[in-house]
Amino acid sequence: MAxxxxxxxxxxxxxxxxxxxxxxxxxxxxxxxxxxxxxxxIVLSVGEPRHPTPAFLAEAVIEHLHxxxxxxxxxxxxxxxxxxxxxxTRRFGLPPGTLDPERHVLPVNGTRExxxxxxQALVDRSRRPLVMMPNPFxxxxxxxxxxxxxxxxxxxxxxxxxxxxxxxxxxxxDWARCQLVxxxxxxxxxxxxxxxxxxxxxxALAERHGFVVASDECYSExxxxxxxxxxxxxxxxxxxxxxxxxxxxxxxxxxxxxxxxGLRSGLVAGDARLIAAFLRYRTYHGCAMPPPTQAASVAxxxxxxxxxxxxxxxxxxxxxxxxxxxxxxxxVRAPEGGFYLWPRTPVPDTEFARGLYASxxxxxxxxxxxxxxxxxxxxxxxxxxxxLVAPVEDCxxxxxxxxxxxxxx
Amino acid sequence: MAxxxxxxxxxxxxxxxxxxxxxxxxxxxxxxxxxxxxxxxIVLSVGEPRHPTPAFLAEAVIEHLHxxxxxxxxxxxxxxxxxxxxxxTRRFGLPPGTLDPERHVLPVNGTRExxxxxxQALVDRSRRPLVMMPNPFxxxxxxxxxxxxxxxxxxxxxxxxxxxxxxxxxxxxDWARCQLVxxxxxxxxxxxxxxxxxxxxxxALAERHGFVVASDECYSExxxxxxxxxxxxxxxxxxxxxxxxxxxxxxxxxxxxxxxxGLRSGLVAGDARLIAAFLRYRTYHGCAMPPPTQAASVAxxxxxxxxxxxxxxxxxxxxxxxxxxxxxxxxVRAPEGGFYLWPRTPVPDTEFARGLYASxxxxxxxxxxxxxxxxxxxxxxxxxxxxLVAPVEDCxxxxxxxxxxxxxx
Numbered sequence: 001m002a003x004x005x006x007x008x009x010x011x012x013x014x015x016x017x018x019x020x021x022x023x024x025x026x027x028x029x030x031x032x033x034x035x036x037x038x039x040x041x042i043v044l045s046v047g048e049p050r051h052p053t054p055a056f057l058a059e060a061v062i063e064h065l066h067x068x069x070x071x072x073x074x075x076x077x078x079x080x081x082x083x084x085x086x087x088x089t090r091r092f093g094l095p096p097g098t099l100d101p102e103r104h105v106l107p108v109n110g111t112r113e114x115x116x117x118x119x120q121a122l123v124d125r126s127r128r129p130l131v132m133m134p135n136p137f138x139x140x141x142x143x144x145x146x147x148x149x150x151x152x153x154x155x156x157x158x159x160x161x162x163x164x165x166x167x168x169x170x171x172x173x174d175w176a177r178c179q180l181v182x183x184x185x186x187x188x189x190x191x192x193x194x195x196x197x198x199x200x201x202x203x204a205l206a207e208r209h210g211f212v213v214a215s216d217e218c219y220s221e222x223x224x225x226x227x228x229x230x231x232x233x234x235x236x237x238x239x240x241x242x243x244x245x246x247x248x249x250x251x252x253x254x255x256x257x258x259x260x261x262g263l264r265s266g267l268v269a270g271d272a273r274l275i276a277a278f279l280r281y282r283t284y285h286g287c288a289m290p291p292p293t294q295a296a297s298v299a300x301x302x303x304x305x306x307x308x309x310x311x312x313x314x315x316x317x318x319x320x321x322x323x324x325x326x327x328x329x330x331x332v333r334a335p336e337g338g339f340y341l342w343p344r345t346p347v348p349d350t351e352f353a354r355g356l357y358a359s360x361x362x363x364x365x366x367x368x369x370x371x372x373x374x375x376x377x378x379x380x381x382x383x384x385x386x387x388l389v390a391p392v393e394d395c396x397x398x399x400x401x402x403x404x405x406x407x408x409x
Numbered sequence: 410m411a412x413x414x415x416x417x418x419x420x421x422x423x424x425x426x427x428x429x430x431x432x433x434x435x436x437x438x439x440x441x442x443x444x445x446x447x448x449x450x451i452v453l454s455v456g457e458p459r460h461p462t463p464a465f466l467a468e469a470v471i472e473h474l475h476x477x478x479x480x481x482x483x484x485x486x487x488x489x490x491x492x493x494x495x496x497x498t499r500r501f502g503l504p505p506g507t508l509d510p511e512r513h514v515l516p517v518n519g520t521r522e523x524x525x526x527x528x529q530a531l532v533d534r535s536r537r538p539l540v541m542m543p544n545p546f547x548x549x550x551x552x553x554x555x556x557x558x559x560x561x562x563x564x565x566x567x568x569x570x571x572x573x574x575x576x577x578x579x580x581x582x583d584w585a586r587c588q589l590v591x592x593x594x595x596x597x598x599x600x601x602x603x604x605x606x607x608x609x610x611x612x613a614l615a616e617r618h619g620f621v622v623a624s625d626e627c628y629s630e631x632x633x634x635x636x637x638x639x640x641x642x643x644x645x646x647x648x649x650x651x652x653x654x655x656x657x658x659x660x661x662x663x664x665x666x667x668x669x670x671g672l673r674s675g676l677v678a679g680d681a682r683l684i685a686a687f688l689r690y691r692t693y694h695g696c697a698m699p700p701p702t703q704a705a706s707v708a709x710x711x712x713x714x715x716x717x718x719x720x721x722x723x724x725x726x727x728x729x730x731x732x733x734x735x736x737x738x739x740x741v742r743a744p745e746g747g748f749y750l751w752p753r754t755p756v757p758d759t760e761f762a763r764g765l766y767a768s769x770x771x772x773x774x775x776x777x778x779x780x781x782x783x784x785x786x787x788x789x790x791x792x793x794x795x796x797l798v799a800p801v802e803d804c805x806x807x808x809x810x811x812x813x814x815x816x817x818x
Contacts, residue, residue: 012533015686018693048480058474061701065467068671071457071664109518112695120529120556124421143693147529255480262477262700277424284427284552286521287696291671292470 017146022139022369029354035361042398044386045365047188047340051259051313051389054306060296067291074283076107080294083301084267088250091220092235099234103272104245106279107294109264109287111218111253115182116144118214118249121281122274123179125149130174132181134165136189136370136380138216141182150179154374159331163192167201169375178211186219186230189342189370189385191335199236206247212274215250218266219338221257221307224315230337234269245270249278256339257307258300265289265297314339317388317395324399328406331383341386342367346409349384359408360401426555431548431778438763444770451799451807454774456597456749459798460668460722463715469705476700483692485516489703492710493676497659500629501644508643512681513654515688516703518673518696520627520660524591525553527623527658530690531683532588534558539583541590543574545598545779545789547625550591559588563783568740572601576610578784584618595628595639598751598779598794600744608645615656621683624659627675628747630666630716633724639746643678654679658687665748666716667709674698674706723748726797726804733808737815740792750795751776755818758793768817769810 026045035041075081081101089099099105108114115138123129123145131145135154145152153174155165165183181202185194194202206213215233223230237248253266268278289297300306318334321341326332329343345352349366356362364384371380386402388395435454444450484490490510498508508514517523524547532538532554540554544563554561562583564574574592590611594603603611615622624642632639646657662675677687698706709715727743730750735741738752754761758775765771773793780789795811797804 011686012529012531012690013535015530015689018689021692046480050478053475053477058477061474061477062471065470066462068462068467068470068669069459071455071670072673110695112693114695116693116695120421121424122421125558126422140693140695147690147693149534260477261480264481264697264699277420280424280427281421281556283430284521284525284549284556286519286523286525286549288673290673290702293699 014147014149018143019139022365025369026353026363026365029350029366030357030363033354033358035357036359039361039401041361041363042390042394042401043363044388044390044395044398045363047387047389048261049256049259049339049389050391051310053259054300056303057258057260057263057296057300060299061292064292064295067295070291072288072291072294074286074288075279076289077291077294079298080107080289081105083298084269087301088234088269091229092232094234094238098238098243099269100272104275105267105269106275106282107289107297108251108266108268109289110255111216111251111266112140113287114251114266114268115140115214115216117281117285117287118268118278119144119148119150119180121278121285122212123148123150127179128177129179130177132170132178134182134184134187135372135374136367137182138184138188139370145180153178154372156374156377156379157187157190158379163187163190164194164198167205175205175209178209180212180214181206183213183215183233185215185217185232186223186335186337188219188338189340189367191338191340191342193230193336196231196236196239199233200240203236203240203242211247213248215248217250218253218256220252222311222314222339223337224311224318224334226308226311237270244272247271247274249274254297254300257310259310260300263293263296265293265300313392314388317392320392320396321388321399324396324403328403339388341388342383343386344382345384346406349380349382353384355409356402356405360405362398362401423556423558427552428548431774434778435762435772435774438759438775439766439772442763442767444766445768448770448810450770450772451803451810452772453796453799453804453807454772454794455798456796457670457798458665458668458748459800460719462668463709465708465712466667466669466672466705469708470701473701473704476704479700481697481700481703483695483697484688485698486700486703488707489516489698490514492707493678496710497643497678500638501641503643503647507647507652508678509681513684514676514678515684515691516698516706517660517675517677518698519664520625520662520675521549522696523660523675523677524549524623524625526690526694526696527677527687528553528557528559528589530687530694531621532557532559536588537586538588539586541579541587543591543593543596544781544783545776546591547593547597548779562587563781565783565786565788566596566599567788572596572599573603573607576614584614587618587620589621589623590615592622592624592642594624594626594641595632595744595746597628597747598749598776600747600749600751602639602745605640605645605648608642609649612645612649612651620656622657624657626659627662627665629661631720631723631748632746633720633727633743635717635720646679653681656680656683658683663706663709666719668719669709672702672705674702674709722801723797726801729801729805730797730808733805733812737812748797750797751792752795753792755815758789758791762793764818765811765814769814771807771810
């Protein structure tokens with residue numbers, strides 16, 4: 001047995017700063033509750049797409065299994081970087097040639113690892129750094145900030161701010177210490193797409209105070225109006241005259257877009273200087289993408305037909321569910337992007353989620369598990385996140401049960 | 410354009426501490442050199458296995474491609490953890506049940522990412538930490554130490570120490586600050602397997618000073634004498650009475666064992682408390698293994714026949730090459746483990762490697778690219794690393810050309 005001294009010394013104290021994961025809190029909330037056996041469980045708490053993965057992705061993996069015999073390069077093959085650059089250029093209306101596959105793009109194994117790693121790579125912990133994020137937020141932003149030695153700052157993101165992170169809530173002194181701002185657009189869980197004027201304001205602040213903007217756009221391809229695809233940070237940076245996307249990084253993924261969360265494939269793109277630093281970090285960090293995954297990713301980024309089909313499935317779910325839930329809950333609105341509803345609950349959100357599970361065997365996520373109390377208010381409290389990821393008939397069944405539950409409150 | 414202030418502020422100064430990668434230095438060494446066109450290139454500088462990946466691995470991927478539709482859990486499925494625990498138990502002669510798949514084992518996406526991440530997860534940078542490593546060494550150890558905010562310390566690992574890291578070279582005050590020791594056994598590039606008495610000494614130091622021992626055993630399955638498989642840290646910890654592998658972590662991988670470097674699959678195993686902390690880190694770090702990769706890995710860890718065949722291929726290469734090279738170079742010896750030769754060069758190692766490339770189109774790695782000068786000596790200087798990974802006929806052809814080159818010096 002190692003002496004007690006060990007145990008203390010060889011442990012990074014930053015690990016103690018991490019908060020419990022939302023799904024750990026959900027498991028604790030559900031512990032000991034026995035939902036009615038006669039009702040099949042319907043889980044709408046996890047943002048995991050459940051539509052089928054397109055067959056051509058699997059075929060591309062199969063065709064490239066000979067790639068298991070080679071070490072992949074951290075920066076990925078040229079074909080993948082080109083497919084990513086071409087997709088971003090087309091999708092976000094960038095002038096051709098703006099985004100150089102050699103300098104502005106890197107493949108990553110999903111946005112989670114990249115969101116985390118970029119804070120570790122870029123933050124200078126010797127300068128009392130702050131990292132800003134929306135509130136409520138995807139838990140990785142906070143964990144990345146804490147483990148990078150930064151203090152997280154939570155920007156209220158509520159109905160009062162039109163579901164945009166409240167840039168006015170930040171004291172000037174905090175902006176001066178800010179090194180990184182995470183944005184999520186379309187927002188998880190709010191569904192809000194940051195509009196050009198909000199981006200312009202954030203980029204002006206970034207220019208004044210010298211921080212990096214990292215935009216998590218993993219929900220950008222899930223939207224209900226085919227005529228209105230969400231804009232994103234690359235277009236905003238270009239509009240603001242940042243021709244080299246200075247200080248800007250976007251992250252996106254095939255998990256939601258192509259229903260391939262088990263593929264672990266995503267992208268980071270933007271400022272060539274930040275990309276070069278991140279690549280340097282990543283050669284040690286060691287998350288090169290397996291060659292067959294690269295081949296499947298090339299095929300996926302090049303195709304839009306399957307993405308349109310995917311959106312049609314979500315549209316059907318929202319069209320069926322929203323009217324049912326709107327009968328009993330406030331703020332039930334189809335999102336601008338993403339697959340979440342974010343309604344108000346008539347009782348506290350944890351009580352609502354627990355009661356719904358206990359009586360109807362439907363699992364949703366309490367909003368307060370996604371947020372931190374700040375400035376006297378908890379912006380996630382009093383809402384639940386409902387992920388419309390199940391087959392449409394299950395979504396409808398869940399909506400009926402939620403309706404029954406609320407009517408019985 | 411962001412102001413100049415940005416550029417300074419938003420960059421982690423630890424990135425500047427990284428040394429150039431050995432292969433960057435090799436590219437610079439070769440720059441401008443034109444090898445003879447009539448000789449096909451033979452590359453023996455990279456430790457990338459080039460034997461065929463067994464077909465059953467690819468088949469397991471294909472059978473589990475439906476898994477692309479699900480998010481994998483960071484800790485991996487039970488089947489994978491059980492296959493890993495069973496393999497380690499069998500392979501290293503541990504008493505059954507010692508290694509609990511629930512508490513002592515995690516899958517990782519190759520040893521590189523795990524070697525890197527464990528330093529980031531475990532090191533307490535507030536205590537002026539030291540991280541020890543052999544010298545010469547796999548460059549990830551040093552990068553991991555630097556980016557974890559630690560100071561690397563290099564343990565001379567030379568013919569004089571029997572190719573074992575020299576534990577006597579460390580002043581007592583350094584041990585007190587040491588938080589992590591990387592070991593590589595079988596050694597890259599030396600091929601030396603750490604024997605029980607060396608492990609016992611290191612573990613006694615670890616107990617006294619309270620540091621973690623991380624043993625990179627990714628070459629453990631490449632050995633030439635079927636009757637003498639290399640031992641490792643788990644067996645040594647058990648022998649030292651550390652029933653829970655306290656303070657010990659081993660890393661291994663399918664890249665070399667199963668010729669599957671493109672699969673990105675490995676393991677970390679040992680101390681349950683360290684594994685729990687590492688898992689907590691990894692939920693944010695975000696490198697869950699894709700479900701089809703998990704299925705292929707289960708199949709690979711369960712099978713030894715393909716590993717024996719693989720060893721036979723390496724044996725053939727060593728048996729053919731060693732006598733040829735021994736005619737012209739000193740210290741040409743088949744290794745106890747791994748696929749490297751580590752001979753002395755009759756001229757400085759960089760000159761040797763450059764001249765060999767220029768005259769024979771054979772690439773080997775200068776030893777000094779794998780080491781740091783320390784205490785007035787550079788333990789990698791005057792040797793080259795030759796990876797016998799090519800098909801045996803190419804290895805033999807390379808050996809003939811090396812012989813010609815040396816004879817012409």
